[in-house]
Amino acid sequence: MTQNLNIDGALIREAQIGQAGRDLHQIQYLTVNESFSLAKLIGHRQVKPFSGKQEYRFREVLLNKVKQYWIKGVLEKSLYTKGLIDLGLEERLDAVKRPSSIVQEIPNESGQTLPEGKSVTDVFNQMGKGRTLLILGEPGAGKTITLLKLAQELIARTEKDLSQPIPVVLNLSSWGNKQQTIADWLIEELNSTYQVSKTLAKVWIEDQQLLLLLDGLDEVKIERRETCIQAINQFMQEHGLIEIVVTSRIRDYEALSTRLELQGAICIQSLTFQQVKQYLDRAGEQLEAVKTLLQEDTTLQELAKSPLTLSVMTLAYKGKKLEDLPNAGSKEERRKHLFDTYIERMFKRRKYEPRYSKVQAMRWLIWLAQQMFQKSQTVFLIERIQPAWLSNRVQKTLYKFTPCLLGVIICGLIGWQIHKSPGALIGGITAGLPLAWNTAEIKPVETLRWSWQEAKKFLKNGLPGGLLLGLIVGLFFKLVKTPFDLQTGLQLGLLYGLTGGLILGLLGGLRGPDIVIRTIPNQGIWNSAKNALIIGLLGGLLGGLFGGLIGEQIFGKKEWLQLGLVFGLVSGLVFGGGQACLQHFTLHLILCSKNCIPLNYVRFLDYATEHIFLQKVGGGYIFIHRMLLEHFAQMEPVFIQPTSQQIHQSTDRNNTLTEFNSTNNLKKHTPCQTPVENNIVCTNCGRTNPANFNFCTKCGRRLNQALSQD
Secondary structure, eight states, X not given: OOOEXXXXXXXXXXXXXXXXXXXXXXXXXXXXXXXXXXXXXXXXXXXXXXXXXXXXXXXXXXHHHHIIIIIIIIITTSGGGGSOOOOOEEEOGGGSOOOHHHHHHSOOOXXXXXXXXXXXXXXXXXXXXXXXXXXXXXTTSSHHHHHHHHHHHHHHHHHHOTTSOEEEXXXXXXXXXXXXXXXXXXXXXXXXXXXXXXXXXXXXHHTTOEEEEEEOGGGSOGGGHHHHHHHHHHHHHHSTTOEEEEEEEHHHHHTOSOOOOOSEEEEEOXXXXXXXXXXXXXXXXXXXXXXXXXXTOHHHHHHHXXXXXXXXXXXXXXXXXXXXXXXXXXXXXXXXXXXXXXXXXXXXXXXXXXXSOHHHHHHHHHHHHHHHHHTTOSSBOGGGOOGGGOOSHHHHHHHHHHHHHHHHHHHHHHHHHHSOSHHHHHHHHHHHGGGGSOOSSOOOOOOOEEOHHHHHHHHHHHHHHHHHHHHHHHHHHHHTTOSSOHHHHHHHXXXXXXXXXXXXXXXXXXXXXXXXXXXXXXXXXXHHXXXXXXXXXXHHHHHHHHIIIIIXXXXXXXXXXXXXXXXXXXXXXIIIIIHHHHHHHHHHHHHHHTTSSOSSHHHHHHHHHXXXXXXXXXXXXXXXXXXXXXXXXXXXXXXXXXXXXXXEEEEOTTOOEEEEOTTOOEEEEOOTTXXXXXXXXXXXXXXXXXXXXXXXXXXXXXXXXXGOOO
16 A cells, blocks of 8 residues: 655655654654544644743743853863863764664764764764763763763853743652652653752653753662663653763673663773873873883773773872872772872862861761762662661661651640640641651652642642541540530631631642742751741731631620631741751751761761862762762771871771871771671672672662661
């Protein structure tokens, strides 16, 4: 049968018709009985143009956030900017699963080195519309920097024409923490990272207005990586016009059986010996010892092939004498010494006054790195600290009951201060009782824009629940000997129930702005506190109004205006964000008491940023590189008494004590009771790890459970 397809009135015969977006080869020899419009075939895949000044402003704000967070905040402050080297690229088409028609028509040139000077932007632009790309490389090869350079070019293009898809940088590490689709994950990440409302994020994804730059596939939990690739492939099938770039460490990606269905793949090549030599020559005489050792030391040559470790060398070994540099040991041992020296050097930066002892700072950095490594997080947000970060059952039990106890006490005191009566006291305590249902996850309340449609949904549940609460309060008055009889108790319970139900329903109609312009550390909790006060005042107003109407007009009791005000105020405080604040405050205090974090966490994180351990990304923080995070995560802190010559101590798996003094000499004292092992095999995945590692480098599971501390 003749194959016909009508595209806007034009008839095409005997054609290979392609699905819009990814390529024009996916649908081959399509047989149809009648003409139909291509727009109907792919209607849900069309990119909808944005309209209106408001959306123009939203797009402008998001684009500026991506630029400030990742280009100004990370790329331009990266160690790589100290002396940029043009990285070679190699085409790796065998790393992705392409449509069979593309494989037949395009010769497989996998492994071909691209011409010198050809950038990832050039490769990406040559793909045309619907382009998708995988960037591979060894650890420290420059995958994230390459991705951010591409983002920089795409941002510059979009600034000139805001109708273009908005480039958005996101890290895949957080995807594996929940069972969800890529679309749902994107909505959450856009909301938490860039403060885009979930409603607007959903619209942008459905209308395919974003260009996704997804960093760190290898940072997804090992048991979830295959599923992550499948989810990305499924997402691309459902959103055929969205352009995507993904990065991953090459060894971790090659170990997987599933392949990303992308148009192309490139691998960043290691630095050549000549490139390393030229880089060190530009650094001057202060790296003369490194240049001398590099001539004969093959292990050092291997380390220097990584742009990251080469950049770290220039900071750690700057001004060192030849005899101060290690010239023996395995590659892993030498890398460990390099990062230890870098850490020591950064603590001695004279530009900033030391606000914390080195022992304290190391303790907090190690704990943060271990938590981020175990939870597969790359960007750390203070408001994202959850009860799961607590280490033992005692701490978790304390966390579960403390917010409820504090909340009930505070609510009761508020009630007593406003109206010194048992009714006010019980009303305040009753309004605080919902804190007993302490959720496993802290959810900040950042919503303050009204939506009647949303309010109606919550009113259906809020009013019946409030009436039930009123009945319970009435019975409580009867069972517990109070000045009120059963009738009065039921009447007061009705007042509390209606007030609480209405407040809960009305709160459900509040929604935050589509996109927040200003971002500060711990913004979610600060917004929750602010909203709790606002909603508390509104709740008090409603409670007073209902108390006056019901109490005075129906039951003839004038003092109920104050009782209603008490219950409304406290209910608003609790549901308006007070619960999240109490939970966060309790969790923060528990972690402080265990010396896991300082009391003023923002001040310390800024301190770590000044010393080039962290980088600030909007309201969050990241380690300057994943390898430094992994290095900190492998360390085990030990508390010692400070001395005039501050010495940091850490223990390896065999309790081997390691000292790092001001000369950066590595000194080991091995206990005679435990023999030193060369490596340890992970019981979960079978990966062989160095003996002093605390976590498996493949699956992230803890290797030395015996040394884990509560």
